[in-house]
Amino acid sequence: xxxxxxxxxxRRLLTEKLVRKVxxxxxxxxxxxxxxxxxxxxxxxxxxxxxxxxxxAKHLIFKLNSGKNLLLHLMLGGWMYIGSEADNPDRxxxxxxxxxxxxxxxxxxxxxxxxxxxxxxxxxxxxxxGPEPLDHTLGFPAFHELIGSRRGMLKxxxxxxxFLSGIGNCYSDEICFxxxxxxxxxxxxxxxxxxxxxxxxxxxVLTRAIQFGGYMEEPLFKGDAKTGGYNEQCRVYDREGExxxxxxxxxxxxxxxxxxxxxCGNCQR
DNA sequence: AGGGCAACCCGGACGC
DNA sequence: TGCGTCCGGGTTGCCC
Numbered sequence: 001x002x003x004x005x006x007x008x009x010x011r012r013l014l015t016e017k018l019v020r021k022v023x024x025x026x027x028x029x030x031x032x033x034x035x036x037x038x039x040x041x042x043x044x045x046x047x048x049x050x051x052x053x054x055x056x057a058k059h060l061i062f063k064l065n066s067g068k069n070l071l072l073h074l075m076l077g078g079w080m081y082i083g084s085e086a087d088n089p090d091r092x093x094x095x096x097x098x099x100x101x102x103x104x105x106x107x108x109x110x111x112x113x114x115x116x117x118x119x120x121x122x123x124x125x126x127x128x129x130g131p132e133p134l135d136h137t138l139g140f141p142a143f144h145e146l147i148g149s150r151r152g153m154l155k156x157x158x159x160x161x162x163f164l165s166g167i168g169n170c171y172s173d174e175i176c177f178x179x180x181x182x183x184x185x186x187x188x189x190x191x192x193x194x195x196x197x198x199x200x201x202x203x204x205v206l207t208r209a210i211q212f213g214g215y216m217e218e219p220l221f222k223g224d225a226k227t228g229g230y231n232e233q234c235r236v237y238d239r240e241g242e243x244x245x246x247x248x249x250x251x252x253x254x255x256x257x258x259x260x261x262x263x264c265g266n267c268q269r
Numbered sequence: 270a271g272g273g274c275a276a277c278c279c280g281g282a283c284g285c
Numbered sequence: 286t287g288c289g290t291c292c293g294g295g296t297t298g299c300c301c
Contacts (some may be wrong), residue, residue, distance in 0.1 A: 032278085034274045058295080076294035077280085092280065111295070152271055161296080168295070257272060259294085284290085
Protein backbone atom coordinates (compact mmCIF):
# COMPACT_ATOMS: atom_id res chain seq x y z
CA UNK A 1 0.00 0.00 0.00
CA UNK A 2 2.44 2.65 1.02
CA UNK A 3 4.87 2.96 -1.86
CA UNK A 4 7.96 5.06 -2.49
CA UNK A 5 6.30 8.52 -2.38
CA UNK A 6 4.40 7.68 0.81
CA UNK A 7 7.50 6.35 2.55
CA UNK A 8 9.54 9.33 1.39
CA UNK A 9 6.89 11.69 2.77
CA UNK A 10 6.96 9.77 6.05
CA ARG A 11 10.74 9.86 6.12
CA ARG A 12 10.85 13.61 5.74
CA LEU A 13 8.20 14.28 8.36
CA LEU A 14 9.59 11.72 10.80
CA THR A 15 13.04 13.23 10.36
CA GLU A 16 11.72 16.63 11.45
CA LYS A 17 9.96 15.10 14.43
CA LEU A 18 12.29 12.40 15.68
CA VAL A 19 15.91 12.86 14.72
CA ARG A 20 18.07 13.48 17.84
CA LYS A 21 15.23 12.26 20.05
CA VAL A 22 15.95 9.53 22.59
CA UNK A 23 13.75 6.47 22.97
CA UNK A 24 12.33 6.28 26.48
CA UNK A 25 10.03 3.30 26.17
CA UNK A 26 8.91 0.58 23.80
CA UNK A 27 5.67 -1.36 23.88
CA UNK A 28 5.28 -4.46 21.74
CA UNK A 29 1.78 -5.84 21.39
CA UNK A 30 2.51 -8.15 18.50
CA UNK A 31 5.66 -10.17 18.81
CA UNK A 32 5.64 -11.23 15.19
CA UNK A 33 6.20 -7.63 14.15
CA UNK A 34 9.71 -7.69 15.59
CA UNK A 35 12.74 -9.94 15.27
CA UNK A 36 13.68 -10.43 18.91
CA UNK A 37 12.20 -11.21 22.28
CA UNK A 38 10.23 -8.12 23.36
CA UNK A 39 12.38 -7.66 26.47
CA UNK A 40 15.60 -7.77 24.43
CA UNK A 41 14.15 -5.58 21.73
CA UNK A 42 13.13 -3.07 24.35
CA UNK A 43 16.44 -3.07 26.21
CA UNK A 44 18.34 -2.53 22.96
CA UNK A 45 16.25 0.53 22.16
CA UNK A 46 15.73 2.34 25.44
CA UNK A 47 18.08 5.33 25.92
CA UNK A 48 19.11 5.07 22.29
CA UNK A 49 19.01 8.12 20.03
CA UNK A 50 17.77 8.25 16.46
CA UNK A 51 20.51 9.86 14.41
CA UNK A 52 19.03 9.71 10.93
CA UNK A 53 16.11 8.25 9.02
CA UNK A 54 16.87 6.83 5.61
CA UNK A 55 14.63 5.29 2.99
CA UNK A 56 15.33 2.44 0.61
CA ALA A 57 12.45 1.50 -1.71
CA LYS A 58 9.41 1.04 0.55
CA HIS A 59 11.54 0.55 3.66
CA LEU A 60 12.51 3.12 6.27
CA ILE A 61 15.78 2.69 8.15
CA PHE A 62 16.01 4.38 11.52
CA LYS A 63 19.74 4.81 12.19
CA LEU A 64 20.53 4.55 15.89
CA ASN A 65 23.49 5.88 17.86
CA SER A 66 23.96 2.38 19.25
CA GLY A 67 25.20 1.41 15.79
CA LYS A 68 22.11 -0.63 15.04
CA ASN A 69 19.25 0.04 12.63
CA LEU A 70 15.51 -0.32 12.87
CA LEU A 71 14.30 -1.53 9.51
CA LEU A 72 10.62 -0.86 8.85
CA HIS A 73 8.39 -2.25 6.15
CA LEU A 74 4.70 -1.38 6.42
CA MET A 75 3.63 -3.97 3.83
CA LEU A 76 -0.14 -4.01 3.39
CA GLY A 77 -2.18 -1.49 5.26
CA GLY A 78 0.49 -0.52 7.75
CA TRP A 79 0.76 3.10 8.86
CA MET A 80 2.19 5.28 11.58
CA TYR A 81 0.99 8.06 13.79
CA ILE A 82 2.91 10.49 15.99
CA GLY A 83 1.00 11.81 18.94
CA SER A 84 0.57 11.81 22.69
CA GLU A 85 -1.18 9.48 25.08
CA ALA A 86 -4.25 11.69 24.64
CA ASP A 87 -4.00 12.17 20.90
CA ASN A 88 -3.79 8.95 18.92
CA PRO A 89 -6.03 6.93 16.62
CA ASP A 90 -8.51 4.53 18.16
CA ARG A 91 -6.86 1.51 16.52
CA UNK A 92 -4.88 -1.48 17.58
CA UNK A 93 -1.21 -0.54 17.87
CA UNK A 94 1.21 -3.38 17.29
CA UNK A 95 4.23 -1.40 18.48
CA UNK A 96 4.59 1.92 20.30
CA UNK A 97 7.92 3.72 20.61
CA UNK A 98 7.98 6.59 23.10
CA UNK A 99 10.21 9.64 23.04
CA UNK A 100 9.13 11.14 26.35
CA UNK A 101 5.63 12.49 25.77
CA UNK A 102 5.84 11.99 22.01
CA UNK A 103 4.86 8.54 20.87
CA UNK A 104 5.27 6.85 17.54
CA UNK A 105 2.45 4.40 16.95
CA UNK A 106 2.71 1.54 14.46
CA UNK A 107 -0.74 0.52 13.26
CA UNK A 108 -1.92 -2.17 10.88
CA UNK A 109 1.30 -4.16 10.98
CA UNK A 110 -0.13 -7.46 9.83
CA UNK A 111 2.63 -8.61 7.58
CA UNK A 112 4.65 -5.47 8.20
CA UNK A 113 7.64 -5.53 10.51
CA UNK A 114 10.15 -3.56 12.52
CA UNK A 115 13.48 -5.35 12.65
CA UNK A 116 16.50 -4.42 14.76
CA UNK A 117 19.56 -5.15 12.64
CA UNK A 118 23.28 -4.51 12.40
CA UNK A 119 24.53 -2.57 9.38
CA UNK A 120 25.56 -5.80 7.70
CA UNK A 121 22.21 -7.46 8.38
CA UNK A 122 20.32 -4.43 7.09
CA UNK A 123 22.44 -4.37 3.97
CA UNK A 124 21.77 -8.06 3.44
CA UNK A 125 18.03 -7.59 3.95
CA UNK A 126 17.94 -4.91 1.25
CA UNK A 127 20.42 -6.49 -1.12
CA UNK A 128 17.92 -7.94 -3.57
CA UNK A 129 16.33 -4.62 -4.41
CA GLY A 130 16.64 -3.04 -7.81
CA PRO A 131 17.67 0.58 -8.33
CA GLU A 132 15.75 3.52 -6.91
CA PRO A 133 13.58 4.96 -9.70
CA LEU A 134 14.48 8.53 -8.70
CA ASP A 135 18.20 7.91 -8.26
CA HIS A 136 20.03 10.48 -10.37
CA THR A 137 22.42 7.80 -11.57
CA LEU A 138 19.47 6.02 -13.16
CA GLY A 139 19.51 8.02 -16.37
CA PHE A 140 17.68 7.13 -19.54
CA PRO A 141 20.49 4.95 -20.98
CA ALA A 142 20.48 2.77 -17.85
CA PHE A 143 16.68 2.58 -17.84
CA HIS A 144 16.62 1.78 -21.53
CA GLU A 145 18.92 -1.14 -20.96
CA LEU A 146 17.04 -2.29 -17.87
CA ILE A 147 13.62 -2.39 -19.52
CA GLY A 148 14.96 -3.94 -22.69
CA SER A 149 15.88 -7.05 -20.73
CA ARG A 150 12.31 -7.63 -19.51
CA ARG A 151 9.91 -9.87 -21.35
CA GLY A 152 6.97 -9.54 -18.96
CA MET A 153 4.12 -7.07 -18.94
CA LEU A 154 4.78 -3.43 -18.07
CA LYS A 155 2.65 -3.71 -14.97
CA UNK A 156 4.45 -6.71 -13.53
CA UNK A 157 7.81 -5.25 -14.50
CA UNK A 158 7.17 -1.95 -12.74
CA UNK A 159 6.04 -3.58 -9.50
CA UNK A 160 8.90 -6.09 -9.50
CA UNK A 161 11.18 -4.93 -6.68
CA UNK A 162 14.22 -6.68 -8.14
CA PHE A 163 13.82 -4.66 -11.34
CA LEU A 164 13.07 -1.25 -9.85
CA SER A 165 12.35 -0.75 -6.17
CA GLY A 166 9.61 1.27 -4.54
CA ILE A 167 6.86 1.19 -7.16
CA GLY A 168 3.67 -0.65 -6.17
CA ASN A 169 0.17 -1.20 -7.44
CA CYS A 170 -1.01 2.42 -7.47
CA TYR A 171 1.97 4.11 -9.04
CA SER A 172 2.53 1.43 -11.66
CA ASP A 173 -0.95 2.24 -12.99
CA GLU A 174 -0.39 5.99 -12.69
CA ILE A 175 2.91 5.75 -14.56
CA CYS A 176 1.38 3.68 -17.38
CA PHE A 177 -1.46 6.18 -17.69
CA UNK A 178 0.90 9.14 -17.76
CA UNK A 179 2.91 7.39 -20.46
CA UNK A 180 -0.22 6.50 -22.45
CA UNK A 181 0.83 2.85 -22.44
CA UNK A 182 -1.32 -0.15 -21.57
CA UNK A 183 -0.15 -2.00 -18.46
CA UNK A 184 -0.36 -5.38 -20.22
CA UNK A 185 2.00 -4.28 -22.96
CA UNK A 186 5.24 -6.27 -23.10
CA UNK A 187 8.13 -4.30 -21.67
CA UNK A 188 10.69 -5.42 -24.23
CA UNK A 189 8.40 -4.54 -27.13
CA UNK A 190 8.46 -0.81 -26.41
CA UNK A 191 10.12 1.25 -29.08
CA UNK A 192 12.66 3.96 -28.36
CA UNK A 193 10.09 6.74 -28.00
CA UNK A 194 7.86 4.67 -25.73
CA UNK A 195 10.77 3.82 -23.46
CA UNK A 196 11.62 7.49 -23.25
CA UNK A 197 8.04 8.41 -22.40
CA UNK A 198 7.83 5.65 -19.81
CA UNK A 199 11.08 6.82 -18.24
CA UNK A 200 9.92 10.43 -18.07
CA UNK A 201 6.51 9.38 -16.74
CA UNK A 202 8.10 7.32 -13.99
CA UNK A 203 10.29 10.20 -12.86
CA UNK A 204 7.46 12.70 -13.24
CA VAL A 205 4.71 10.79 -11.46
CA LEU A 206 6.88 9.79 -8.50
CA THR A 207 8.41 13.25 -8.11
CA ARG A 208 5.01 14.88 -8.23
CA ALA A 209 3.55 12.35 -5.78
CA ILE A 210 6.30 13.17 -3.28
CA GLN A 211 5.66 16.89 -3.73
CA PHE A 212 2.00 16.32 -2.91
CA GLY A 213 2.67 14.03 0.06
CA GLY A 214 1.61 10.66 -1.37
CA TYR A 215 -1.83 9.09 -1.28
CA MET A 216 -2.06 7.95 2.34
CA GLU A 217 -5.49 8.12 3.95
CA GLU A 218 -4.39 8.95 7.45
CA PRO A 219 -2.36 11.96 8.62
CA LEU A 220 0.94 11.27 10.35
CA PHE A 221 0.17 13.66 13.19
CA LYS A 222 -2.44 16.18 14.28
CA GLY A 223 -2.47 19.11 11.89
CA ASP A 224 -0.46 17.25 9.24
CA ALA A 225 -1.42 18.96 5.99
CA LYS A 226 1.18 17.16 3.91
CA THR A 227 0.44 13.43 4.05
CA GLY A 228 -2.20 12.29 1.58
CA GLY A 229 -2.07 15.35 -0.66
CA TYR A 230 -1.83 13.09 -3.69
CA ASN A 231 -5.18 11.40 -2.93
CA GLU A 232 -7.01 13.69 -5.34
CA GLN A 233 -4.21 13.50 -7.89
CA CYS A 234 -4.56 9.83 -8.81
CA ARG A 235 -5.82 9.67 -12.37
CA VAL A 236 -6.66 6.00 -12.78
CA TYR A 237 -6.06 4.20 -9.49
CA ASP A 238 -9.36 3.36 -7.78
CA ARG A 239 -11.30 5.34 -10.41
CA GLU A 240 -13.15 2.45 -12.05
CA GLY A 241 -16.00 3.72 -14.22
CA GLU A 242 -15.08 7.35 -13.73
CA UNK A 243 -14.22 9.40 -16.82
CA UNK A 244 -10.64 9.42 -18.00
CA UNK A 245 -9.23 12.87 -17.28
CA UNK A 246 -7.62 12.90 -20.72
CA UNK A 247 -10.31 11.56 -23.03
CA UNK A 248 -13.46 11.00 -20.99
CA UNK A 249 -13.76 7.23 -21.53
CA UNK A 250 -14.60 5.26 -18.41
CA UNK A 251 -11.59 3.91 -16.52
CA UNK A 252 -11.39 0.13 -16.70
CA UNK A 253 -10.53 -2.13 -13.78
CA UNK A 254 -9.02 -5.47 -14.64
CA UNK A 255 -7.10 -8.16 -12.83
CA UNK A 256 -3.57 -8.45 -14.22
CA UNK A 257 -1.40 -11.16 -12.64
CA UNK A 258 -3.71 -11.15 -9.60
CA UNK A 259 -3.45 -7.42 -8.98
CA UNK A 260 -6.25 -4.99 -9.54
CA UNK A 261 -5.21 -2.76 -12.39
CA UNK A 262 -6.79 0.47 -13.62
CA UNK A 263 -6.32 2.00 -17.04
CA CYS A 264 -8.03 3.89 -19.85
CA GLY A 265 -8.69 1.50 -22.72
CA ASN A 266 -9.03 4.39 -25.13
CA CYS A 267 -6.01 6.62 -24.69
CA GLN A 268 -3.51 4.09 -23.39
CA ARG A 269 -2.08 2.01 -26.20
C1' DA B 270 12.07 -16.30 -17.56
C1' DG B 271 7.61 -15.12 -16.64
C1' DG B 272 2.86 -16.06 -15.22
C1' DG B 273 -0.19 -18.00 -11.80
C1' DC B 274 -1.15 -18.94 -7.36
C1' DA B 275 -1.07 -20.06 -2.48
C1' DA B 276 0.50 -18.65 1.93
C1' DC B 277 1.50 -15.29 5.16
C1' DC B 278 -1.74 -12.29 8.70
C1' DC B 279 -5.54 -10.13 11.27
C1' DG B 280 -8.04 -5.61 11.91
C1' DG B 281 -11.91 -3.77 10.47
C1' DA B 282 -15.97 -3.54 7.77
C1' DC B 283 -20.21 -5.54 7.02
C1' DG B 284 -24.22 -8.52 7.58
C1' DC B 285 -27.51 -10.53 10.47
C1' DT C 286 -24.49 -4.85 21.13
C1' DG C 287 -22.45 -9.10 19.51
C1' DC C 288 -21.09 -12.53 16.80
C1' DG C 289 -19.46 -14.68 12.43
C1' DT C 290 -17.49 -13.95 7.92
C1' DC C 291 -14.68 -12.11 4.56
C1' DC C 292 -11.46 -8.98 2.35
C1' DG C 293 -7.20 -6.66 1.41
C1' DG C 294 -2.60 -6.55 -0.31
C1' DG C 295 3.27 -6.67 -0.65
C1' DT C 296 6.17 -10.31 -0.71
C1' DT C 297 8.01 -14.96 -1.09
C1' DG C 298 8.34 -19.30 -2.91
C1' DC C 299 6.87 -22.95 -5.71
C1' DC C 300 5.16 -24.97 -9.92
C1' DC C 301 4.59 -25.07 -14.82
